[in-house]
Structure formats: structure tokens, C-alpha cells
Amino acid sequence: MPRWLYRYATGRPLDGRTGYPYLTRGAGRWPGWRRQLLRFGVPAAAGITAAEPREAAAVAGVLAAGAAWRSRRRWVRRRFRRAYIAPTLAALEVPLGGVRVRLHVDPGLGTLMPRLAKPPSPAEEAARRWYGEHLEPVLRWPGDRAMRAWWTLQRTCKPVTKRLEVFRRPGREYGPRIELTAATPYLTREQRQLISSIVGAKVPAGELVEVWDQVGAEVTARWTVRRRPPTAVGIDALLEHLPRLHEWEFFLGLGTGGAPIVLSLRDDSPHIAVSAGSGAGKSVLAQLVAVQVLARGGRVIILDRKGSHRWALGLAGVDYCVKPAQMHDALVRAAAVADQRNSDAMHEDDDWDPGPRTLVIAEELNATIGMLATYWADTRAKNEPKRSPAITAIGELLFMGRSAKYNVLAIAQMLTARAIGGPEARENFGVRCLARYTTNAWKMLVPEAGMPRASRTLGRWQIVIGGVATECQVAFLTRAQARAIAAPAAVSPGGLDSSLSRDVPGDGDKITLREASDLGVIPWTYEAAKKRLQRDRAGAPKPCGQRGPSDLYRREDLAAWAARSSTPIHEGADAA
Missing domain, CATH: 3.40.50.300 (P-loop containing nucleotide triphosphate hydrolases)
Structure with a gap:
């Protein structure tokens, strides 16, 4: 009896089975704290109902509202579970041999939810339009006000909370993911490969990063969204990292999470x-x-x-x-x-x-x-x-x-x-x-490295060193920036000197139209300046030479022409 009472009070299985932790579900359906809440909550609710009927009615109303919200949530996701989770669990029964499996799939992964979307009927479109015009503004107003109040409170408490950040332990933030937990201590390589192929086929969520954890009594597999480098890297990133590098190290760009990708011609190759x-x-x-x-x-x-x-x-x-x-x-x-x-x-x-x-x-x-x-x-x-x-x-x-x-x-x-x-x-x-x-x-070229899918983003490269491929967004420099950085005096802890951005060697004071646009001599892009030259033939400067196929103009003539053009013309209008 003492053991039975101890198990009842602590939320453990009454028959003494192990593998049922307190905070997570483990081998059971509920974690220990939920069983504990149920065991104490039901007798307490019965006692309150017998002693105070009015309070019991209020508690029952709150519980009914919570149950209704939970039921609506499950109803909304029923198609999602029926389309992805249930078939995947059924397919996993064969390679796992009946081992109990738990599968979590975030609806926000890739195009999982759009795949299930169906075109609404005209009646449904009319109902949604009426709901959005009449009911949704009223229903959203309390939530919006509550969120504004919460943001105001956060801004007020920020001086204190910022100081308390040093005591917070960093947690694992996986984001949208697919997580599979098998109630077995070990899976072979063949089983893991088969599980990966099944999950990839049944849950088409795009390119994901796969991680397996076999430490402990259960095996956990997690597929998370691959984090990408930034879509564009410019001269600012180069000037930030260049003064910190050795003579044999070279900055190429930024990788996942904005991490700098540095190449060593002495250590790497x-x-x-x-x-x-x-x-x-x-x-x-x-x-x-x-x-x-x-x-x-x-x-x-x-x-x-x-x-x-x-x-x-x-x-x-x-x-x-x-x-x-x-x-x-x-x-x-x-x-x-x-x-x-x-x-x-x-x-x-x-x-x-x-x-x-x-x-x-x-x-x-x-x-x-x-x-x-x-x-x-x-x-x-x-x-x-x-x-x-x-x-x-x-x-x-x-x-x-x-x-x-x-x-x-x-x-x-x-x-x-x-x-x-x-x-x-x-x-x-x-x-x-x-x-x-x-x-x-x-x-x-690199048969020893796994081939990722080629990106269509301009400037996105795979840097392969020692059989390991690293995705990198290579820094882009304009012609003027490249010529300015090439001067040894340009590299300094303070960054690129402002005068260097205009100090581009050329034919004395003669520059091309593209160089004038890059250097800021004229306030328009190269294409916009070409359009202005075609329109303003009387007041536009005349070429004073030629460098290859490009016409040369005097710098002061271009500057005076830009000053005379008092009416601003946007690039979109010029392009039109």
C-alpha cells in the first residue's frame, strides 16, 4: 500500500512499469505530471461540486471552453494528420517491426498545408467575405489591444529583463521540424536509411537537415529546415572582416547564420x-x-x-x-x-x-x-x-x-x-x-562530398574543402569598390576611407558613363543616365574620347549636367 500511494501521488504507473518520465510522455500516452493532475484534480473537482455548486458551475464552464478550443484545434488538423502523419506511421511499422513510434510534423514546413488547400466554392467565398467584413474586426479588437498592452509592458520592463538575460540558459530552438521518437535503444544503419526515405517520400517538406540521437532508451530523429546564408553580401561585410585576417586568409562571403566564410591558402590549399x-x-x-x-x-x-x-x-x-x-x-x-x-x-x-x-x-x-x-x-x-x-x-x-x-x-x-x-x-x-x-x-570534382541541390540565387556557392561542402553567399563588389579596395591603404580597422570610393584610376578627369554612375558623379543609375543622354541631346555633355566601345566624358561636364537637371526622374520612369 505505501508503494501504491507513492506511485499514485507522484504520477507514476501504478503497476511499477519504468520508462514513463515525469515531464515527457516516454513509453506512455501522458507524461507523469498530467497523470498526477488527473489523479488529484478529479477528486478535488468532485468535492468542490458537492460543497459549492456555483463555483463548480464556473469551473465546469472554463473546462468546457478549454475542451471546445482543443476540439476545434484537432478538427482543423484532422486532414493534416490523415494526409501525412497516419500514412507515415503505417509505413514505418514494417522497418521498425512493431516498435512504438511517435511522430510530430509541423504544418509550417514547406508547402504541406498549401498542398491540402482546396479552391473554395462561391458560397464559401461569400461567407468568408462577410465574416471578414463584419465579425473578424470585432473578434480581433480584444486580441490586438491585449497584444499592444503586452508590447508596452515589454518595452517598460526591458531595462530590467535585459540585465536578467545573463542568467538565462540557452535552449534548443529547432523551429519547424519533423521529429520521430522510437521506443527502442538502437536502430541499424539500414533501418535509419529506410526510415529517412519513408519520411522524405510521405512528408514532402523540401530540403531538410537530418540528425539522429541514439543515446538513451529511445532513438530520436529530427528533420529541421536548412538555414540559408543571406541573399546578398556587399562591401560592408568585407571591410568588417578583412582587417582581422592574416595575410594568407581571404574572406569569401557569409554562410549559414551570417557566419563569415574564410579561406586559408596556407592551411586549406x-x-x-x-x-x-x-x-x-x-x-x-x-x-x-x-x-x-x-x-x-x-x-x-x-x-x-x-x-x-x-x-x-x-x-x-x-x-x-x-x-x-x-x-x-x-x-x-x-x-x-x-x-x-x-x-x-x-x-x-x-x-x-x-x-x-x-x-x-x-x-x-x-x-x-x-x-x-x-x-x-x-x-x-x-x-x-x-x-x-x-x-x-x-x-x-x-x-x-x-x-x-x-x-x-x-x-x-x-x-x-x-x-x-x-x-x-x-x-x-x-x-x-x-x-x-x-x-x-x-x-x-568532389565525389567524396554529398551533393546539395543547386541554388538559383545569384552568388550562392558551395565551397568544398576536405570533402565538406559549405554553402556561401559570395560578397559582390562594384567596379569602383573593387578598385578602391585594391589600394593597400584602403584596408584599415576604420573601414574604407570615404575619399577612396571616388578615387578610381582612369584617364585623368575622363570617365565613362558607367564609372560616373558608380562613383556618384551623376545621381542616376547607368541605364537611367543613358536614357537622359538620349532625351537631352542639347544640354547633355559631349564625348571627349573613347575607351574601347565606351564613350569618355569629362568629370566636370557630367557634374554640371547633373546639377542642371533640376527635375528628378526616377529609374522606373526612365525605364518606362
């Missing part, structure tokens, strides 16, 4: 492989690494036949090669310098600095290798080797670049082994960046 489809932002990623090299006093060699890096024209420390002959000479010189640095390092200490870092950017490497081979076949003498010295130089840089501080950033849509000089040369790329990739490209 001396060379970077970039593979992406057309328009994915390969040149933007290369520009971001290049400006950080230049900001620290390094040099950049750009092999770019199509002119994707016009931001680097005329910058100090940049060797821009657009012709095969220029590429050939630059690569041969770079390999000779790297070889000399390695020879000098043999007689120096381990921490000897060979000199400024040099980054070699090879745009569209598949086509570049072909151009170098063709150029050498046309120009070589009979006594010279058949293999292009420039292609040999690329291979030498890949194998000896770390100690000589020569790094290669190879860009290609499909970075095949033949394009880079063989499988052994491609293995020197320990850092591989992919965007808008295909299944073939992923399996060819």
Missing part, C-alpha cells in the same frame, strides 16, 4: 578551382580574392581573353594578359620567379618570407590551354620542345606554389583533368568552389 555555369559569378569570386591580394601589397596575373576583369585595367600590381603571347610570357616569368624563390628557401629559416604573394587567375581554363598550345605550335622553333612552356609553367606553379607564395585560381565551366594537365595536377586544388553545377560536374 594553395590553389583554388572554380567551376560553374555561365553567368553564375565566376569572375566576381575571382575579383573578390584578387582585390584582397592587391590590398595587402601582392600582385595579380590575369589570363583573360574575353575581358571579364576590366575593373583591374591600369591598376598597379596587375599584369592583365588578353593575348596568347602575353599569357605565355607572363606564365613563363611566374614559373621562373617561383622556382628561384624555392631555391632561395633552401638556405633560409622555415618562417622565411619569399616576398609578396602572387595570384594567377586563369579565366576559362579550357579555352586558355588550347590557345597557349596553338600559339606555341605556330611560333616555336624546330629545336624547341613540342609542349608549350606556358602549359608546363602552369603545372610547375601548381606543384610548388605554396612555398613560393604563388597561387593559381583556375576558372572553368567543366574543370576536366585534360584541361588542367592531368588528374595529378588537378589534385593540387584542395579548395573547389561550385555554383549552378550539374550532377556530372559535382561527381567529377
Whole structure:
């Protein structure tokens, strides 16, 4: 009898079974505190009813209201349970062999609720319209006022609650999730894989992160929504993190939760492989690494036949090669310098600095290798080797670049082994960046890493290091910002100096219309300025030269033209 009374008072099963915790359900239907509440609440309610009928009626009314609210909630979710939870539990009976399973699915996951939505009939639309116009404003008014009062109380108490935050233990905030609990201490790998496939097929909630916990008497699986990086990263994030990095570290962008993604050319890999489809932002990623090299006093060699890096024209420390002959000479010189640095390092200490870092950017490497081979076949003498010295130089840089501080950033849509000089040369790329990739490209470059779904967000990359893929939103810089950051004086703890944003090297006081828009000389976007030039032919400034296909204008003429245009025209109107 004492044991029975103890179990009754503490909410434990009366027959002495274990596995029924107090706060959670465990193996039972109710947690211990609910059983305890029921065991004490029913006798208490009966006594109050016998002694005080009026108070008992009030309590019964409150309980009836709570039961009605709970019943309505269950009624609303009945289709959800019938469509997702019940079929999933039925399918899980086979792999689990009759083990008791609890399944929780948040309706807010993906498109679960919209999948169940049905188009309303005209009568239902009319009823909902009448409800929204006549009843809903009245019913929402008390709730809105109560919420406003609660917000006012929170603002009043914020000075005190903010100080008390230091005593609060952080809890686990999973957000919308699918949670499965099996009353068994262990599940094999095959069982877990089968359960994952069943849940993914029966509950189509999109791309989720799966976590298994087999510690304890029960096995718990949890599928949560994959947290994404921000949709856009700009110069502010770069200026915030750049002064904190070492000379061999480079900021690429922000990852999940706004965490900075930093690449180390000393610890991770001396060379970077970039593979992406057309328009994915390969040149933007290369520009971001290049400006950080230049900001620290390094040099950049750009092999770019199509002119994707016009931001680097005329910058100090940049060797821009657009012709095969220029590429050939630059690569041969770079390999000779790297070889000399390695020879000098043999007689120096381990921490000897060979000199400024040099980054070699090879745009569209598949086509570049072909151009170098063709150029050498046309120009070589009979006594010279058949293999292009420039292609040999690329291979030498890949194998000896770390100690000589020569790094290669190879860009290609499909970075095949033949394009880079063989499988052994491609293995020197320990850092591989992919965007808008295909299944073939992923399996060819990073077969050891699981392939996530390719994102359609511009600037969203997968940075794969050591077989681990990290999603990253790469920072985007405008042409003016890139040229300003490339100056070594631009990097300071205080950020980018305001004068540098306008100090973009060019042809003296002659700038193009796009540069004037980027620098703020004219208060319109480039497209809007083009429209104004077409409309205001009498008062618009006249070109004073040409740089490639773009017209050059005097800076003071553009500024005076912008000052004369007193009537503001919005971009939307210009576009129209």
C-alpha cells in the first residue's frame, strides 16, 4: 500500500512499469505530471461540486471552453494528420517491426498545408467575405489591444529583463521540424536509411537537415529546415572582416547564420578551382580574392581573353594578359620567379618570407590551354620542345606554389583533368568552389562530398574543402569598390576611407558613363543616365574620347549636367 500511494501521488504507473518520465510522455500516452493532475484534480473537482455548486458551475464552464478550443484545434488538423502523419506511421511499422513510434510534423514546413488547400466554392467565398467584413474586426479588437498592452509592458520592463538575460540558459530552438521518437535503444544503419526515405517520400517538406540521437532508451530523429546564408553580401561585410585576417586568409562571403566564410591558402590549399555555369559569378569570386591580394601589397596575373576583369585595367600590381603571347610570357616569368624563390628557401629559416604573394587567375581554363598550345605550335622553333612552356609553367606553379607564395585560381565551366594537365595536377586544388553545377560536374570534382541541390540565387556557392561542402553567399563588389579596395591603404580597422570610393584610376578627369554612375558623379543609375543622354541631346555633355566601345566624358561636364537637371526622374520612369 505505501508503494501504491507513492506511485499514485507522484504520477507514476501504478503497476511499477519504468520508462514513463515525469515531464515527457516516454513509453506512455501522458507524461507523469498530467497523470498526477488527473489523479488529484478529479477528486478535488468532485468535492468542490458537492460543497459549492456555483463555483463548480464556473469551473465546469472554463473546462468546457478549454475542451471546445482543443476540439476545434484537432478538427482543423484532422486532414493534416490523415494526409501525412497516419500514412507515415503505417509505413514505418514494417522497418521498425512493431516498435512504438511517435511522430510530430509541423504544418509550417514547406508547402504541406498549401498542398491540402482546396479552391473554395462561391458560397464559401461569400461567407468568408462577410465574416471578414463584419465579425473578424470585432473578434480581433480584444486580441490586438491585449497584444499592444503586452508590447508596452515589454518595452517598460526591458531595462530590467535585459540585465536578467545573463542568467538565462540557452535552449534548443529547432523551429519547424519533423521529429520521430522510437521506443527502442538502437536502430541499424539500414533501418535509419529506410526510415529517412519513408519520411522524405510521405512528408514532402523540401530540403531538410537530418540528425539522429541514439543515446538513451529511445532513438530520436529530427528533420529541421536548412538555414540559408543571406541573399546578398556587399562591401560592408568585407571591410568588417578583412582587417582581422592574416595575410594568407581571404574572406569569401557569409554562410549559414551570417557566419563569415574564410579561406586559408596556407592551411586549406594553395590553389583554388572554380567551376560553374555561365553567368553564375565566376569572375566576381575571382575579383573578390584578387582585390584582397592587391590590398595587402601582392600582385595579380590575369589570363583573360574575353575581358571579364576590366575593373583591374591600369591598376598597379596587375599584369592583365588578353593575348596568347602575353599569357605565355607572363606564365613563363611566374614559373621562373617561383622556382628561384624555392631555391632561395633552401638556405633560409622555415618562417622565411619569399616576398609578396602572387595570384594567377586563369579565366576559362579550357579555352586558355588550347590557345597557349596553338600559339606555341605556330611560333616555336624546330629545336624547341613540342609542349608549350606556358602549359608546363602552369603545372610547375601548381606543384610548388605554396612555398613560393604563388597561387593559381583556375576558372572553368567543366574543370576536366585534360584541361588542367592531368588528374595529378588537378589534385593540387584542395579548395573547389561550385555554383549552378550539374550532377556530372559535382561527381567529377568532389565525389567524396554529398551533393546539395543547386541554388538559383545569384552568388550562392558551395565551397568544398576536405570533402565538406559549405554553402556561401559570395560578397559582390562594384567596379569602383573593387578598385578602391585594391589600394593597400584602403584596408584599415576604420573601414574604407570615404575619399577612396571616388578615387578610381582612369584617364585623368575622363570617365565613362558607367564609372560616373558608380562613383556618384551623376545621381542616376547607368541605364537611367543613358536614357537622359538620349532625351537631352542639347544640354547633355559631349564625348571627349573613347575607351574601347565606351564613350569618355569629362568629370566636370557630367557634374554640371547633373546639377542642371533640376527635375528628378526616377529609374522606373526612365525605364518606362
